[in-house]
Amino acid sequence: MKWVRVGAVLFLLAVSTACLLADFVAPAPYAQQFRDLPDAAPSGQHLLGTDDLGRDRFSRLLYGTRVSLLLAPAAALLSSLLAALIGGAAGFVGGWLEDCVMAATDLFLSLPWLFLLMMVRAFLPLNVSPVSSVVITFALLGCLGWAAAARVICAAARTLCGSDVILLARASGSSGFRLLWRHVIPNLKPVLYAQFWISIPVFILTEANLGILGLGVAEPLPSWGSLLRELENFSAFSAQPWQFVPLVLLMVTVGCFQLVLRNQELWA
Amino acid sequence: MVLALGGFLGATLVRLAPGFGVDEEELDSRLNQESMQALRQSNAEEASVASFYLNYWGRLLHGDLGVSRTLHQPVRQLLAERFPETLESVGLGLVLGWVAGLALAMAAVMARTGFVDIAWSLLASVLLSIPAAVLALLFVLVQAPGRLVIGLIVFPKIFHYARNLLAHSASLPHVLTARAKGLSSGRVLLWHILPVAAPQLLALAGVSVSLAFAAAIPVEVLCDLPGIGQLAWQAAMGRDLVLLVNLTMMVTLMTVLANSVAELAAAPLGAGEA
Numbered sequence: 001m002k003w004v005r006v007g008a009v010l011f012l013l014a015v016s017t018a019c020l021l022a023d024f025v026a027p028a029p030y031a032q033q034f035r036d037l038p039d040a041a042p043s044g045q046h047l048l049g050t051d052d053l054g055r056d057r058f059s060r061l062l063y064g065t066r067v068s069l070l071l072a073p074a075a076a077l078l079s080s081l082l083a084a085l086i087g088g089a090a091g092f093v094g095g096w097l098e099d100c101v102m103a104a105t106d107l108f109l110s111l112p113w114l115f116l117l118m119m120v121r122a123f124l125p126l127n128v129s130p131v132s133s134v135v136i137t138f139a140l141l142g143c144l145g146w147a148a149a150a151r152v153i154c155a156a157a158r159t160l161c162g163s164d165v166i167l168l169a170r171a172s173g174s175s176g177f178r179l180l181w182r183h184v185i186p187n188l189k190p191v192l193y194a195q196f197w198i199s200i201p202v203f204i205l206t207e208a209n210l211g212i213l214g215l216g217v218a219e220p221l222p223s224w225g226s227l228l229r230e231l232e233n234f235s236a237f238s239a240q241p242w243q244f245v246p247l248v249l250l251m252v253t254v255g256c257f258q259l260v261l262r263n264q265e266l267w268a
Numbered sequence: 269m270v271l272a273l274g275g276f277l278g279a280t281l282v283r284l285a286p287g288f289g290v291d292e293e294e295l296d297s298r299l300n301q302e303s304m305q306a307l308r309q310s311n312a313e314e315a316s317v318a319s320f321y322l323n324y325w326g327r328l329l330h331g332d333l334g335v336s337r338t339l340h341q342p343v344r345q346l347l348a349e350r351f352p353e354t355l356e357s358v359g360l361g362l363v364l365g366w367v368a369g370l371a372l373a374m375a376a377v378m379a380r381t382g383f384v385d386i387a388w389s390l391l392a393s394v395l396l397s398i399p400a401a402v403l404a405l406l407f408v409l410v411q412a413p414g415r416l417v418i419g420l421i422v423f424p425k426i427f428h429y430a431r432n433l434l435a436h437s438a439s440l441p442h443v444l445t446a447r448a449k450g451l452s453s454g455r456v457l458l459w460h461i462l463p464v465a466a467p468q469l470l471a472l473a474g475v476s477v478s479l480a481f482a483a484a485i486p487v488e489v490l491c492d493l494p495g496i497g498q499l500a501w502q503a504a505m506g507r508d509l510v511l512l513v514n515l516t517m518m519v520t521l522m523t524v525l526a527n528s529v530a531e532l533a534a535a536p537l538g539a540g541e542a
Contacts, residue, residue, distance in 0.1 A: 110523050111516070114482040118504040119512050205399045209486050212401035213501060231405050232490075247402055254397040 008256035015253060019066035026059035031220040041240075048242050051230060055220075061246055064222035068204055069253070071138040076199035078142030083149035084192055090150070091157025092184055101154060108147035114206070116144060118215055130221035137216055141203045149195035156191045160184060194261075201257040208250060224250050272325075324513065333514050338506030343514045346499060351518075354495030357488065358480045361418025365476065368419070369426025370469075377434040377461070378453050389431070392424035401486035414491025421483040422476055429472050430465070437464040467534040474530030478523040 018025060027045070034040075034054040042049045048057035090101035117140055128136075160166060161184070169183045204224065210216040211225015212232070219226065227246040327334060333343035372392075376385040395403075403417045437443065443460050451460075481497075488497035496515055503511035 110478075110527065111520055114485055115500055115512075115516050115519055118485070118500065119516070201397075205397075208399040209401045212399065212405070213486060213489060215504065225399075228399070228402055231402065247398075250399070251394070251397040255393055258393055258396065 005259050008259040012253065012256050012260070015065060015249070016069055019062050019069055022059075022062040022066050026056075026062045028056040028059045030060045030063040030222050031055065032059075042242050048245055049240070052233075057242070057245075060222040060227060061249065064224055064227045064246070065249065065253075067134055067217060067221065067223040068207060068225075068250075071134060072141075072200050072203040072207065073196075075138040075142035075145070075203045076196050078139070079145040079199050080149060080192055080196040082143070082146035083153050083195060084188070086146065087150035087153030088157050088180075088184070088188060091154040092161060092180060094158065094161070098154065098158070101150065105147040105151050105154075108144070109151075114209070117141070117206070117210065118213070128218060130218045133216075133218035134221060134223065137207060137210065138203070141206060145199055145203065149199065152195060153188060153191055156188055157184060160187050197257065197261045201254045201261070204250070204254055204257075320509070324510070334510040336503070336508055336511045338502065338508045338511070343511055346511070347496065347514065347518065350494060350496045350499050353493060354481075354484055354488070354497060357415045357418055357493060357495055358477070358484055360415050361422055361480050361483070362476060364416065364419025365422025365426050365480070366473075369423045370430050373427050373430035373434055374457060376431050377438050378457055385431075388427065392427040395420055395424040396428075399486075400483045401490060404487045404490040408491055414487055414493055417487045417491070418480050418483050421487075422480055425479060426472065426476060430469060433465040433468050434461055437461045440464065470530045470534040474523075474527035477526035481519050481522060 027047070028034075032055065034046075034050055034056070036054070037046070037050050038052055038054040040046055040050040040054075046056050046058065048061060050056055051060070086101055086104075090098040120140055165187065166179070166183060169179055174183060207216055207223060208225040208228055211223055211227075212229050214229070216225035217223040224246060228250070230243055231247070324334065331344075333347070335342055336346060339346060369392075372388045376388050379385070400417065400421050403420055404414060407414050407417050438461050443456060446456050446460050484495060484497035485500055486497070487493065488495045489501045492498075496518065500512065500515045502508075503515065
């Protein structure tokens with residue numbers, strides 16, 4: 001099982017490197033239209049063919065992977081930081097603050113946040129730029145996804161504060177910020193890492209769902225969601241099987257994150 | 269309280285979105301100045317979140333949920349027409365997801381052979397890696413009933429969680445003792461493993477309702493099922509604030525109810541465990 005995890009990490013590294021080097025690896029810019037070659041089949045020039053506007057699918061896949069693979073961890077980082085700040089403070093201080101934070105997380109966990117996400121995404125200006133749309137989409141994911149992680153971190157912080165390590169640190173004269181910075185936060189790191197890794201595949205899949213519904217990243221900027229939207233016009237499995245490449249890449253990538261995640265769960 | 273705050277949060281988020289108040293209809297060159305003015309006036313009524321929300325609650329207390337701006341029908345009528353469809357889809361999805369997830373989790377734990385566990389875990393992991401919308405598209409492509417998709421989305425989460433819980437319960441000392449005394453696998457499962465995991469499984473039941481409602485949006489949109497998920501998407505695309513707030517509150521109500529029922533059901537079991 002260890003070798004499978006190593007393979008998953010290597011795959012994620014390879015995909016990340018390829019998409020980071022998209023400017024050099026991609027045969028064409030993602031928005032360039034080869035107007036004489038719409039809906040072309042794979043060839044030496046266009047490895048995955050072209051879409052209905054004549055854009056190179058392989059280039060769009062590389063750039064789309066870059067958008068999803070860079071911004072989903074960024075959103076996960078935002079939600080993990082919010083969770084650490086809110087949940088960590090609540091667990092450390094306890095009392096009324098913990099009660100308030102737990103009530104807020106109950107509220108957030110009861111809300112149908114895909115509905116909220118759709119609402120806000122739909123009310124963006126009609127002429128929103130693609131870059132703004134991608135930043136807003138992932139920022140919203142990060143801002144709405146902190147509640148479950150905050151509960152876990154609050155519980156971990158509460159347990160930690162009652163542990164012998166913290167009692168010993170208090171007895172040695174540590175208190176306030178020093179206690180938090182030197183003893184509580186380092187011991188919460190495994191839980192934070194686990195929450196971070198858990199969030200990434202969730203955000204990738206949510207963006208894909210929003211993209212397929214037409215509420216994700218705005219054209220012409222590609223993302224996995226907007227690339228998968230092409231499947232809506234698909235009529236048969238055998239007609240253009242290369243159109244499934246983004247789906248296969250998404251599934252393998254999310255699967256690899258899950259494999260790495262199991263390792264993180266063991267840490268936590 | 270949660271319901272009121274949920275609706276208010278939804279309305280506030282929409283109000284703070286940068287494009288609020290801009291209507292696609294304003295781009296229609298056939299509209300004259302007076303029509304344009306009337307359109308802007310109707311948008312201005314929703315401009316203040318506080319006044320919108322107070323008016324909304326005032327009407328709600330009289331049983332009036334308002335009128336949808338995009339579909340030009342009373343929201344109450346729309347909900348009455350669409351909600352049964354979603355309840356049916358979500359109900360079927362939950363039953364399928366739970367039956368398959370729990371049965372396979374029990375099989376994986378009781379078989380005690382790596383192959384069965386790996387096979388079901390692999391299936392669940394594959395399903396977890398596919399976006400709900402893609403599953404719905406694939407079902408449309410093979411002309412399979414779209415309602416089954418919700419079951420496939422609920423199944424892997426139930427399987428993973430139930431498998432971990434049951435495996436933990438199966439490793440407890442009293443279960444080892446029961447096995448050593450020669451009890452059959454069925455008895456061990458029914459009398460010694462499931463009761464220990466029951467409170468957490470009931471808590472998962474509450475969470476799975478919320479999961480199924482979220483999955484209903486892409487499934488109903490792409491499989492053309494006329495439920496509240498499709499209605500929410502239409503409202504989002506048409507920037508229909510009244511309809512969106514009502515739908516958010518309705519789904520929040522369902523989630524809160526499901527969680528409360530699960531908590532109430534789990535309470536005596538938890539007390540029994542203690």
